[in-house]
Amino acid sequence: MNPTIYQVQIRVFLRELVDYFKDNPDYGTKEKPYPAESFYMLISPYAQFYGPLRDILLLQPNATYQWIIESNDGTPVSFSGDDQSNMELEMIAKNPTNEKWKKIFSNAPDMDPVTKKVKVKNKITGENLFELSTVEKTDPSVKMKFSFVFDFLDKDKKLKYGSIDPQQSTLPPPTFP
Numbered sequence: 688m689n690p691t692i693y694q695v696q697i698r699v700f701l702r703e704l705v706d707y708f709k710d711n712p713d714y715g716t717k718e719k720p721y722p723a724e725s726f727y728m729l730i731s732p733y734a735q736f737y738g739p740l741r742d743i744l745l746l747q748p749n750a751t752y753q754w755i756i757e758s759n760d761g762t763p764v765s766f767s768g769d770d771q772s773n774m775e776l777e778m779i780a781k782n783p784t785n786e787k788w789k790k791i792f793s794n795a796p797d798m799d800p801v802t803k804k805v806k807v808k809n810k811i812t813g814e815n816l817f818e819l820s821t822v823e824k825t826d827p828s829v830k831m832k833f834s835f836v837f838d839f840l841d842k843d844k845k846l847k848y849g850s851i852d853p854q855q856s857t858l859p860p861p862t863f864p
Contacts, residue, residue, distance in 0.1 A: 693734035720848035742853035
């Protein structure tokens with residue numbers, strides 16, 4: 688049976704993000720990416736997310752999740768490559784193990800023993816799309832928290848970095864004029 692495909696679009700409001708942090712030039716580097724939790728919108732009419740920040744994904748069996756990142760104004764955005772992962776997934780379960788991960792994802796990467804997270808990379812560095820596939824008999828009650836790093840060129844054509852980690856944000860929501 689063919690897997691069900693769920694598209695998960697992440698739309699980042701880059702201009703507003705950069706404008707909000709323009710007084711602090713330390714942000715936007717690889718070491719200190721822009722915290723973009725208040726500057727993105729998750730669009731996925733069929734994949735099931737829950738939580739107040741819609742940051743917890745309920746995985747379905749025999750499914751392929753296509754993650755796409757883009758800006759709201761057409762500026763190219765990529766899941767960040769290099770030695771960083773594109774996305775980190777955290778299983779919301781007691782005592783996650785590699786065996787539990789392998790029962791969820793086909794070709795699951797090894798879990799980091801310290802953080803208990805799985806680091807997922809897309810196949811082509813610098814792309815704005817990658818896929819995750821679940822096995823045929825995944826428990827539909829399995830929940831995942833996601834976070835990721837992305838990069839883009841600012842108006843001066845300098846490479847900048849941002850991150851979305853909804854549960855790690857310590858900044859208050861921005862106010863707009």
